[in-house]
Amino acid sequence: MTRLLRILTSVATVLSLVLCVTTAAAWVRSYRARDIVWWSRENPRLELRIGTYRGGLFGSVIREDSYLSAGTGWQHSAPVSYTEAGGSEGRFFNRFGFSLEYFHSRNSAVSMRELSCPYWSIMLLTAILPAVRFARWRRRARRVRMRPGLCRHCGYDCHATPDRCPECGRATGDEPSR
Ligand SMILES: [Zn+2]
Structure with missing residues (x-):
């Protein structure tokens, strides 16, 4: 492995670990409050929105032709379940809090893409790099x-x-202690 690649892998591992810990904190918080954070741009309107439900989060991209003011915001309220937050039911993966939705209305020229996933899935993904690094470090130390x-x-x-x-x-001569 080249030196640059090694540095990049280390940076990715650290970021991954930070994200994993942050996700754990957000997971705990999602049972205490529902947060919605948004950022929007004017004409044509584009809004990026992240909202939480108990145990997971939604990410949405909303496009609208009408003029609406731009800005950023954050609001919090009492925690809600996946379905109470607007999560779709019916499919197998929806039961675990996963969804990928596309909504388009011709009349009002509004379109929305929405992705939702439970926090455990994010933790699982972000734990891969740190876990590999830890296992390799233990093996090398041994x-x-x-x-x-x-x-x-x-x-x-x-x-x-x-x-x-x-x-x-x-x-x-002793066997190494565990
Ligand atoms: Zn010794």
């Missing part, structure tokens, strides 16, 4: 300790004292 002449418990160089590790005091 391999380093298995190298002859190094303490199997702490990795200290024991060439001068082959029987007992001067760093952690354990016999070098």
